[in-house]
Structure formats: structure tokens, C-alpha cells
Amino acid sequence: MAITVGIAGITGKFAKRLVSHLLKRPEVNIRGYCRDPSKVPEAISSSAQVILFQGDAFSKDAINAFAKGCDVIVCCYLGDDKLMVDGQKILIEACDGCEVPRYIASDWALDYTKLKLGELFPKDPMIHVKAYVETKKVQGVHILIGGFMEPIFSPFFNIYDPQSQTLRFWGSGDEVMEGTTYDNAAEFTAAVAVDPKATGIVKFLGSRATIKEIAASFEKVYGIKPALESRGSLKDLYQCMHEKREKSPADVYSYMSLFFYYYWVNGQTLLGTDLDNERYTEVKPVSWEGFMTQWPLETMPTAYFSLSG
Template sequence: MNTLETTPHDMAKADRIALVGGTGDLGLRIARALVARGAEVTALARPGSDTTALAGTGSRIAVVDFQDSLALERTLSGAACVVSAVNGLEEAVIDLQGRVLDAAVAAGVPRFVPSDYSLDFTRTRPGRNRNLDLRRRFMKRVDAAPIRATSILNGAFADLLAGQAPIVLRGPGVVIHWSSADQPLDFTTKDDVAAYTAAAALDPTTPRILRIAGDVVTPRDLATTMQGLTGRRFRLVRPGGTAVLSGMIGLARTLAPQTGAVFPAWQGMQYLRDMMEGRGKLHPLDNDRYPGLSWTGAREVLAAAGTSDAEAGGTKRHAT
């Protein structure tokens, strides 16, 4: 592990990027994508963090106490952009990320990419999605700071279509929807989000918000895709409208509040409601801003998941 030492008055270099949250799933992918683009990445990590995978990306590791504002400022000095990929609740999204923002301003860092990777929460209704409300709060804070910020919004992570998102149910051959079967839904894989974020971090001309979607599909599209992939008929099932979904969210929060969990079941349901209502729909899209990037479609994600399932099943049958 390398511990980076910085000089407070280092001049910012365009390819010098500071990364916060790099030990997480998305953060690791962003680190790899930045290094692949030739960036000089300094990844900040708290004492005691497991930075083995992060060090393997080619990033330099700066172990720093995030409570120490002067240490943070020294570590960020000379960076052209701070990229955040922190994940969590208020302690992470507001408090920790806020300390990094303040240190970046004090260090004279010109640009900041907050950890906003989501559907378009600027167009959703406050109070209906806890995690997006935290991002809304932080947006006000970063907009009040003397630094140029760019939020990257990507809809839902397409990787979740492989089974975690309660939309495509392979077993019963069902695609669930809570509004119109023709409601467009935005999906982007984590790798595609990381690649785009890396390009944006190295681009000094980014606007306040960049909106991307690796694929835009409807529930009807997903059913057709699954039928083509499996040869089975996938039925469209609408258990009720979004009002019914709201009732289920309220019940889940009462029976299993899990207030300290980042993604309890009811939080995923809140996100699904925002998608199905179309309030968080991304428009216009900025996919073409960086030539050379490729986009993974929902069909590819679903096909890969089916292959993995088949391989797992074959292994299990062989073992027994």
C-alpha cells in the first residue's frame, strides 16, 4: 500500500483526480476506468480500510482521517477534480461527503463530482424516496459552494436486472410493472457508469448535470426480450398501480423499518415507484458526449444472467 504525501500548494494537473469511496463496488470500477484513461488517481481511504483491491487498480492510496479537515485539504491539494462514490445514509452522503467538499474548496480544487448516480431526482417529489432526498439535500449544499459541480445521473443500475430488481422474474416467467407496460425505464450498467464518470472527471467543460442511459426499455420490451432469450412466454403482470405500491411501501416501513439499512426492501420499492411513475425519467441524454464509449443493453445483461444461471445449474447437477 502506498501512502501519498502532498504539498499544500501543488498546482492542479488536468489528469490528477482524487477519488472518495473507491473501496466500494462502483468506486473500484471508477478507479479502474480513470487509470485506463491515463488519470493520476489518488484514492482516499480511512485508516483500517481494506484497500487491497483499490491498490490493484493502479491508484495511489492516501490514508486519511476524514475528521481532520487540514489533512483532507492537504491530500486534495493539486487535484483537478474530486470524484465521490460514497454510499450510505446521512453520515456518508451529507456529513462525510460534506467534509470532503469543504476540504476541496479550501484546497482550491476546481471541480467536484458528487455521488449522485441515480434516476433524475431533480424531477421527483421530495419526501417519497429517502435516499434521493439525501442527494437533494447535498445538491443544495454543493450548489452553494464556490466549486464547479457535475452530477451524473444514470437511471437504475442495469446489473440489477439480473435478479435483484423485482421486475424480471425468471422462475414464473413474469415481468412486473406498476403503471403502463409501455413506460420507458432507464438502465445503465455499473461499468458503463464508471467509464462515463472517468471521461467526465477529465473533462473541464462539463455542465451541472449529465444524464446517461445505457438502454431505455419498457416492461413490454423486457417481456419480449426474455421470450426471445428463453423461448418461453413471459407474461406482463400489473399487481396494481403506483398507489398500491405506495401502500405496500408504507406497510413495509411499519413492519420492517430497518432505518439504519442503506437499501431496505421499502427503499428499493420507493426507487421502483419513481421509475414506474416516470418522474425520474432522464431527458435529454448525454450519451454521445464522449466518442468511443460503448453501452451495454438490457438484453446483454439478461442474456449474461441466463448464461450464469445455466452454468450454475450445470455445476450443481454435476456435483450431485
């Protein structure tokens, strides 16, 4: 049976990977929404399965035209709080007005439902959007995947030092890190998008491992035993991240990664073992080790920035 999937923000990294998986399904038609259709790769824009709509995140008329006829809308927005909250609210309202049955929110995160507002501030918009969609007719879908694996080796987190082949960590080193690759998450999302029974919170995971186990996989894949460097306890991390924020609140990037790391490994946001992986057995989870085999050692620090459609 044919299904029409709307993708808001179709020019983004994650959206392009999602589309690549949806186009493998001949029953899927895609309605893509973006500010500049010329930025959509030709492999997508030239497909007979794809129709593109132009407009910004706050153009209600354009969004309603895009939403009309969709069986599900996937939000792939990534940006500031205004976009992530107000922009999504407009999409959700369009779903209600155009009788779109399901709305897949821009989540793909650790289990933020276990957080209070303000604890991990970049995830506050997700909490607001989840509460908002629950007041509407459209059924919300919230896909949780732990942390994305690619950014972990980037300079943003300052965990991996390619010069000294060192993995830095906070805590004991035995804290569990739940992770999923971008492509794996996109493949799970494609499966959810075409499944009309998939609603509410769904949880997928590539794998979980401690930093010590990740180091062992690193040695196995690359033949280099990385050094492990402790930066302090989780209590030290909590103090450090709040001190940096209080000292320079406007310098968000000086402390944001520390907040992510703390709430990722402190046990509060773990997905746990009650996962939905088995609902879609055609999607094969990619482990931390499997992720490393996909990237040559010299490209690991830029893996996140190298993602493309």
C-alpha cells in the same frame, strides 16, 4: 495534458470500475482515499498512476491531504445519510480549501432534481448535497443515469423470479424504465472526470424500455419467454408502499424497493431525450438487451452482488 483525479471511497464496487477505466488513460493520475488501503485490489494499488491515502470520511486533515493537488474529486461513498450528507460536505469543503475546481457528487441516479424532499427518501441526501455545493466555489457535477440495471434482477426488487421465469411489475407494463449498467456508468464518469468543461447536471443512459420490451429481450437472449405478472396499478403501489412504511417504519427494506420502483416508472424522474451521450462518443451505451448478454441466465439474480473491480 496530465490530470489528477481524486476518488473518495476507492474500495467500493463502483469506484473500482471507475478506476479501471481511468487507468486506460495514460494522462491520468489517481489519488485514492479509503479507510483500509489493504482492501484496494493489487492491480490498482500497484499502479504507478495511483497514490493511496488512508482515513475515514470525517477525518478533515487526512481529507485535505488527499484533496491537495487534485483537478477533480469523485465521491464514491455509499452508506447512511450521515455519510452521504456530512461526509460529502467535508469533501466539498476540502475542495474549496485546496482549490479543487470540480466535485463529482455521489449521484448516479434517476433525475432526483424533480423530486421533493421526502418523496423518494433514499435520494434526499443528493438533494441536500446539490444545494450545499451550489453555495461553494467548487463547481458541482451531478451524473444522472436512470436506474442501475444490475439490481433489477436481484431479490431486492422482487421483479424477477428465477424459479418460474416470471417478471413482475406494477402499472400497465407500458411504463418506461431508464437504465444503465454499473460499468457503462463508470465509463461515462471517467470521461466526465477528464473533461474540465463538464460541470452541472450531465445525463447519460444505456437505454430505455418497458417491462414488456425487457421481457422480449429476455426471450431473445435466453430463449425463454418469461411470464408477465401484474401486481396492481401504480395507485395500488403508492398505497402499498406507504402502508408498509407506516406499519413498520424501522423495517426499511420491506418498503424501500417499492418507493424506488414507483418513482422510477411513474414518469416523474425520467431523464428524457436530452442526454449527454453524444459528448463522449468513445463510450458505447449498453442496452437492456446488451446487459443481458453479459450475464448467463443462472447468474442474473446475483449480477449486482457479483460486481467487482
